[in-house]
Amino acid sequence: xxxxxxxxxxxxxxxxxxxxxxxxxxxxxxxxxxxxxxxxxxxxxxxxxxxxxxxxxxxxxxxxxxxxxxxxxxxxxxxxxxxxxxxxxxxxxxxxxxxxxxxxxxxxxxxxx
Amino acid sequence: xxxxxxxxxxxxxxxxxxxxxxxxxxxxxxxxxxxxxxxxxxxxxxxxxxxxxxxxxxxxxxxxxxxxxxxxxxxxxxxxxxxxxxxxxxxxxxxxxxxxxxxxxxxxxxxxxxxx
Numbered sequence: 001x002x003x004x005x006x007x008x009x010x011x012x013x014x015x016x017x018x019x020x021x022x023x024x025x026x027x028x029x030x031x032x033x034x035x036x037x038x039x040x041x042x043x044x045x046x047x048x049x050x051x052x053x054x055x056x057x058x059x060x061x062x063x064x065x066x067x068x069x070x071x072x073x074x075x076x077x078x079x080x081x082x083x084x085x086x087x088x089x090x091x092x093x094x095x096x097x098x099x100x101x102x103x104x105x106x107x108x109x110x111x112x113x
Numbered sequence: 114x115x116x117x118x119x120x121x122x123x124x125x126x127x128x129x130x131x132x133x134x135x136x137x138x139x140x141x142x143x144x145x146x147x148x149x150x151x152x153x154x155x156x157x158x159x160x161x162x163x164x165x166x167x168x169x170x171x172x173x174x175x176x177x178x179x180x181x182x183x184x185x186x187x188x189x190x191x192x193x194x195x196x197x198x199x200x201x202x203x204x205x206x207x208x209x210x211x212x213x214x215x216x217x218x219x220x221x222x223x224x225x226x227x228x229x
Contacts, residue, residue, distance in 0.1 A: 034217060043117075043203050043220030044156070087155060089218070100172065101146075105155045 003092045004104040011110050018075045020107045022088030025069050028099045031091035033064060033071045038085045038106075047086075048073065075109075083111045115139055117221035119204050125227045126194045134189040134224050136204030144207045145187035146171075146218065147179060149200040156203065162187055194228045201225050 005023045012018045024033070032051050036044035048055060050062040050071070061074040075082055088104040120135045136145065144163050148156040158171030162181040176198060178190045187206075191198060205218040 036218075041223070043205075043223055044218075046217055046219070049217055101158055101161070102172070103148075103156045103158075 003100065003102040004088060004090060006086075006088060006104040006107045008105070009108040009110065011112065012078055013112050014079055015077050018078050018082075018109060018111075020073045020075075020086050020109070021070055022073075022090075022104050023070045024088070024090045024092060024102075024104075026092040026094075027068050028091040028093050031099075033062070033068075034089045035060070035062065035071075035073045036087045036089060036103075038087065044087060078109075078111045080111050080113065083109060085109070117204055117206055117219050119202075119221040119224050121224060122222070123225045125229065126191075127229050128195060130194050131190070131192050132194065132226075133191075134202055134204075134226075136187045136189070136206075136221060138185055138187075138204075138206040138219070140206060140208075140219065141184070142206035142208045142219075143184075144209065144218075145181065146205045146207075147177070147187065147189045148203045148205065149173065149198075150203060150223075151200050159189065159202075194226075196228045199226060199228045 032049050034049040035047045037047050038044040048060045048062045052064050055062045063072040085106045085108050087106045091099045092102050094100050117138045146161040147159040150156050157173045159177050160179040162168045165184040168179045180188045202224045204221040207218045
């Protein structure tokens with residue numbers, strides 16, 4: 001059973017809002033949910049982080065439902081420079097009770113003019 | 114303030130050779146991590162450290178060893194390289210925030226390793 005799941009890819013046009021969801025059914029109690037952006041040949045870069053409800057910063061919003069089993073990264077009015085791979089990162093509880101830090105498989109966002 | 118740096122940037126090894134990847138951070142972070150990223154794939158945690166002198170296994174630790182002798186450095190060793198270890202290796206660091214597990218990690222630029 002996958003620890004975290006994300007859509008493989010998404011397409012959008014400039015100026016549109018993009019929502020990317022990550023499912024994490026076994027998120028650990030104290031864990032925050034963090035999203036990263038990665039461009040080719042670079043390391044991931046922090047975008048936003050939250051524990052519950054809604055968090056907003058200058059580049060994105062993060063929506064987390066009450067059960068915290070999923071989270072949605074919202075990018076308002078995307079531009080061509082937002083073309084990248086987006087990852088969620090959470091700590092999940094394994095069957096052994098151990099907390100395992102796990103990146104999602106990544107969502108490749110392609111923004112068209 | 115350089116953040117997280119990795120040495121070397123590129124390396125080609127023959128099967129059976131050994132090498133050490135160096136990660137250094139100047140942010141005084143407690144936690145450090147080593148990940149590997151295979152082409153078109155996500156990141157998988159190899160080993161991590163929650164403080165100087167401590168290390169722990171991640172998701173894919175086999176074939177790798179690590180050491181954290183100084184707080185600012187985290188070394189990843191391959192004792193006998195195999196073609197399956199061809200990948201891009203990323204180092205990251207973070208600092209704990211209170212009782213919560215925030216894991217806001219700062220990543221290095223990566224080391225591209227090819228094993229022939």
